[in-house]
Amino acid sequence: xxxxxxxxxxxxxxxxxxxxxxxxxxxxxxxxxxxxxxxxxxxxxxxxxxxxxxxxxxxxxxxxxxxxxxxxxxxxxxxxxxxxxxxxxxxxxxxxxxxxxxxxxxxxxxxxxxx
Amino acid sequence: xxxxxxxxxxxxxxxxxxxxxxxxxxxxxxxxxxxxxxxxxxxxxxxxxxxxxxxxxxxxxxxxxxxxxxxxxxxxxxxxxxxxxxxxxxxxxxxxxxxxxxxxxxxxxxxxxxx
Numbered sequence: 732x733x734x735x736x737x738x739x740x741x742x743x744x745x746x747x748x749x750x751x752x753x754x755x756x757x758x759x760x761x762x763x764x765x766x767x768x769x770x771x772x773x774x775x776x777x778x779x780x781x782x783x784x785x786x787x788x789x790x791x792x793x794x795x796x797x798x799x800x801x802x803x804x805x806x807x808x809x810x811x812x813x814x815x816x817x818x819x820x821x822x823x824x825x826x827x828x829x830x831x832x833x834x835x836x837x838x839x840x841x842x843x844x845x846x
Numbered sequence: 847x848x849x850x851x852x853x854x855x856x857x858x859x860x861x862x863x864x865x866x867x868x869x870x871x872x873x874x875x876x877x878x879x880x881x882x883x884x885x886x887x888x889x890x891x892x893x894x895x896x897x898x899x900x901x902x903x904x905x906x907x908x909x910x911x912x913x914x915x916x917x918x919x920x921x922x923x924x925x926x927x928x929x930x931x932x933x934x935x936x937x938x939x940x941x942x943x944x945x946x947x948x949x950x951x952x953x954x955x956x957x958x959x960x961x
Contacts, residue, residue, distance in 0.1 A: 735889075764948075766951075772953075773935075773951055773952065773953035773954065774890070774935065774951040774953075774954075775951075776948055776949070776950070776951075779948060787948065822889050822890075824889070832878050832895055832897070832939075834880075834892040834895075835890075835892065835949065836892070837889030837890050837891070838889055839887075839888060839889055840887075840888070840889050
C-alpha cells in the first residue's frame with residue numbers, strides 16, 4: 732500500500748484566499764483524522780471521521796474551517812477565508828479501528844503558508 | 847483541562863548511551879499511551895503502545911513504562927545511535943467523557959545522538 736497520501740505537499744497563499752487540502756487514507760481503514768502541527772501548540776486534532784461520518788469536530792478552530800469525507804477514499808479540509816495564523820503543517824492520518832489502541836498512520840503533511 | 851508535558855528542551859546524548867524521555871500528564875486518566883517518532887518534514891510514525899494495566903513494554907532497543915500513580919510514562923532507547931535522532935511524541939488516549947477514543951499528543955522531545 733502507498734500509505735496515506737496528501738496533496739499538495741506545500742501551499743503558499745494570500746490572506747483571504749480559499750485553501751483546500753486533500754487526503755487519501757489507507758485502503759480499508761475506517762477512521763480518518765485531520766491534525767494541525769505548529770511549534771507553539773504541537774500536534775492538535777482538528778476532526779475525525781468514522782466510516783465517512785464526522786464523529787468529533789471539537790478541535791476545529793472556527794467556522795472558517797470545514798472538512799468533508801464524501802467517500803471512503805477521499806477527504807478534504809477547507810479553510811475559507813485563510814489567515815496568516817492558519818500557517819502550519821496539516822497532517823491526515825488513518826487507522827483500521829477507532830479503539831484508540833489502533834495505530835494511526837500519518838501522511839507526509841501539507842505545509843501551509845498564508846501571507 | 848488535560849495537559850501533557852514533554853521536555854521542551856532538546857536532549858543530547860552520546861552514541862551508545864541510554865536515552866530517557868519523559869511524558870507527564872495531568873487532569874487525565876488515559877487507558878493507554880502511544881509513542882511516535884517524527885523526523886523533520888515527515889509525519890509521525892508509531893513505535894509502541896502500552897496499556898494502563900501494563901507496567902512495561904519492550905521492542906528491540908525500546909522500552910516504555912507507564913505509571914498511572916505518578917501519571918507518567920518513560921521512553922527509553924538503549925545503545926542509542928545517531929539514526930535515533932528525531933522528535934519523539936507521546937500520546938495518551940482512551941475513552942473520554944462524551945464519547946470518542948482519540949489520542950492527544952504532547953509537543954514532543956527532540957533527541958540528538960552524537961558520535
